Amino acid sequence: MAAKDFGPIETDYSFFMAHATEAESDVAEYARQLAGFVEGRESIRLLDFGCGTGDFTQQLLSALNWSPEQLQLTLIEPVLHQREEAARRLAPFSEFPIEILATLPSVSARQFELVLSNHVLYYVDDLDSTLRQLVALLKPDGKLLLAIAGWDNALIQFWKTGFELLGRPVPYHVSEDVETFLTRQEIPFQKSKASYRLYFPDSIENRSKILRFLFGEHLQEISPQRLLGEFDRFIRSNQIEIETDSDHFTIEI
Numbered sequence: 001m002a003a004k005d006f007g008p009i010e011t012d013y014s015f016f017m018a019h020a021t022e023a024e025s026d027v028a029e030y031a032r033q034l035a036g037f038v039e040g041r042e043s044i045r046l047l048d049f050g051c052g053t054g055d056f057t058q059q060l061l062s063a064l065n066w067s068p069e070q071l072q073l074t075l076i077e078p079v080l081h082q083r084e085e086a087a088r089r090l091a092p093f094s095e096f097p098i099e100i101l102a103t104l105p106s107v108s109a110r111q112f113e114l115v116l117s118n119h120v121l122y123y124v125d126d127l128d129s130t131l132r133q134l135v136a137l138l139k140p141d142g143k144l145l146l147a148i149a150g151w152d153n154a155l156i157q158f159w160k161t162g163f164e165l166l167g168r169p170v171p172y173h174v175s176e177d178v179e180t181f182l183t184r185q186e187i188p189f190q191k192s193k194a195s196y197r198l199y200f201p202d203s204i205e206n207r208s209k210i211l212r213f214l215f216g217e218h219l220q221e222i223s224p225q226r227l228l229g230e231f232d233r234f235i236r237s238n239q240i241e242i243e244t245d246s247d248h249f250t251i252e253i
Helices: 007-018 022-033 055-064 080-093 127-136 154-165 175-184 204-222 228-234
Strands: 044-049 071-076 099-101 112-118 138-148 190-201 239-251
Touching: 007 204, 022 055, 022 112, 022 138, 022 190, 022 239, 055 080, 055 112, 071 080, 080 099, 127 138, 127 175, 138 175, 154 204, 154 228, 154 239, 175 239, 190 204, 204 228, 228 239
Parallel strands: 044 071, 044 112, 071 099, 112 138
Antiparallel strands: 138 239, 190 239
């Protein structure tokens, strides 16, 4: 599924999550989109595409406070120990056995009332094919919720600068690519923004953690020294403070 290996940068990703309000902002936006969603439904089958360790989904389900008697979970995550951890973490939210898979299930029927992909689509090998599969897995009365940042996001600009130094395009997808696909396929959608803040004590090591999270294995090709100065414009009283946002797509078919 993923074109970026998160295994070697798990601690750097954890640093980002611990110092960003992104998750809180995304939870609030999803909760807004899902207000009243459970009303009149006997059950909800939720597909979480790219669940990681389940930390974000735990925050979301805690905020939604849906009955474990209603909720059935299918978790998609290519890293084995992460999907196993996610299943353990999310077990209290469902009275049903949690299905854990490395890749998307075959599209034999429209199976899910809710499909979620939170900041995952950047890294899929084939965005168009993945989006087709996600839409095809959605029941007619369900919702597909996607979060992904666009070119105006400050961290995506780091990608742009870094890969320009290598003389190649950014190898990941952004919000504009999702919107292009949905528009081309005439799939109706709503789009909104969720603003968040990344802030951490300024040091070379902390800057490097964010760069490793952003670039993974590509960072050594670029040389971290060439990108550390990109944080200078965000210095505020010995801290790095970045105010930015991500796009949210809501698809109902």
